[in-house]
Amino acid sequence: MxxxxxxxxxxxxxxxxxxxxxxxxxxxxxxxxxxxxxxxxxxxxxxxxxxxxxxxxxxxxxxxxxxxxxxxxxxxxxxxxxxxxxxxxxxxxxxxxxxxxxxxxxxxxxxxxxxxxxxxxxxxxxxxxxxxxxxxxxxxxxxxxxxxxxxxxxxxxxxxxxxxxxxxxxxxxxxxxxxxxxxxxxxxxxxxxxxxxxxxxxxxxxxxxxxxxxxxxxxxxxxxxxxxxxxxxxxxxxxxxxxxxxxxxxxxxxxxxxxxxxNNGRVLADILENGSADESLFIAEHDLPKWEYLKGAKKEIRKTKAGFEYNYSEGSMVFPDALDQPSRTIITGEGGKSPSRFKHVVQTPKGLRRLSPVELERLNMFPDNHTQLAGISDAKRAFFMGNALxxxxxxxxxxxxxxxxxxxxx
The missing domain is CATH 3.40.50.150 (Vaccinia Virus protein VP39)
Known part of the structure; x- marks a missing residue:
């Protein structure tokens, strides 16, 4: 049947x-x-x-x-x-x-x-x-x-x-x-x-x-x-x-x-491309402070567009992401080079880097390169996985x- x-x-x-x-x-x-x-x-x-x-x-x-x-x-x-x-x-x-x-x-x-x-x-x-x-x-x-x-x-x-x-x-x-x-x-x-x-x-x-x-x-x-x-x-x-x-x-x-x-199952380390990740995923030294600021704890005074001041605070994120646990939830904004509080960053022997489209597919248990197609950017592939189940x-x-x-x- x-x-x-x-x-x-x-x-x-x-x-x-x-x-x-x-x-x-x-x-x-x-x-x-x-x-x-x-x-x-x-x-x-x-x-x-x-x-x-x-x-x-x-x-x-x-x-x-x-x-x-x-x-x-x-x-x-x-x-x-x-x-x-x-x-x-x-x-x-x-x-x-x-x-x-x-x-x-x-x-x-x-x-x-x-x-x-x-x-x-x-x-x-x-x-x-x-x-x-x-x-x-x-x-x-x-x-x-x-x-x-x-x-x-x-x-x-x-x-x-x-x-x-x-x-x-x-x-x-x-x-x-x-x-x-x-x-x-x-x-x-x-x-x-x-x-x-x-x-x-x-x-x-x-x-x-x-x-x-x-x-x-x-x-x-x-x-x-x-x-x-x-x-x-x-x-x-x-x-x-x-x-x-x-x-x-x-x-x-x-x-x-x-x-x-x-169930002690698969963790972030299990899905990584070891050694084959593209160079563009690695975080440049000069961008590191921005990543660290966004991932870090904050207590600061901020201003609205209208000029009103308010107290802003948020806790720190694990940075880089823990490899011995399942990953955090993928979101649609996972792709692209710009520093972000919510993008995943992993420590590798070659340095800190973002996740590749294939790694994002693996986190949702899709076949490797399922979303690879001419004219589809890596950022769009990441967006697909942020929306996927x-x-x-x-x-x-x-x-x-x-x-x-x-x-x-x-």
Missing amino acids: QLKVCELFAGVGGFRLGLEDTEHFKVVWSNQWEPSTKMQHASLVYEARFGAENHSNQNIEEVSTSEIPDHDVLVGGFPCQDYSVATTLKNSKGLIGKKGVLWWSIHRIISEKKKPPKYLFFENVDRLLKSPSSQRGRDFAIMLKSLNDLGYAVEWRVINAAEYGMPQRRRRVFFLGYHKSTPLFQSMLKASAKDWVLEQGTMASAYPVKNIGQTPHNFSIDQNLVELSERFNAEKGLSPFLNSGVCIDGQVSTLKTEPSDT VVGVVRGIGAALFRKIQEFEE
Whole structure:
């Protein structure tokens, strides 16, 4: 059995690499479109690696659902935006979020498909569980409610790749949806929420966890989407969503978990190009003081553009980066020569240097030179990796999902 996958917001193909690695999934259609740039660099890389057939490079909001083939699994690492609901339409089946908010494109595709996908697999930054700051947790509540309305149960988990043996400390929220027509949905309905999160669920199977002494926090999201958007957590308390949980039939159950055993896995030293790194990556002697200042602790008086003085302070960063631990999170500004507080710097026998594009790919567990293509700069390659997910996490969840489907559906 091989499951057909539709990959949205595909970037340079991290989801595809992770899922197709398991041989149980086959991407039948993909979309990648970057609104803010004329040159579609990520899409060019995607096509170079996977071929142009069944790949779309246009605004997903303008792609007709009829153009998207039927599929079993819908996946994507969609942008983190403001997901508030603007209005409902009297003469429309659906609902409108703010224009340009891409969650509603996912919603539209699922709702318009005569044969909706059985499974959903999404990824986002973990602050999604706490956003926006004015109504903490509202955005995630809107997503859970909209998926509930479309007939899906959802389980989620915040996963730090380094805690499961991968070479980068990258924390992301992953969530899976099961359509009500699937035996997996029925199994989740019968299980206690706590048992599903800790033992029986797909996430627990892929990345084992333990409870840290809490009972689950339970609440319902039974308002309609507009009410939820306007009123959810309006008293501005902490987000009710913890790092693990489930939502089924409008009932949310969430609890704090941590890895059941910490895995001593790969570290920064393991991914370094030893001796083959380009000379341009090495830090010039005259630039060192600037790097040291930016990485160092500060307590100083600064001025705003308007001339107001304020006290500014920040702690020091490890400089150079520790080689015997997983790396810090890669960010989109990792590339380029200019000194920066957040770029990685490693000590080598030849001196201090920044990380190469290949090393950044390895930190996300991409194949070497996956993003290498004529006309794509090293800074752009670093930007891709700052936006990408850790392929190994997807591979683990994908393999666990396939096992669960076999377990419950055969």
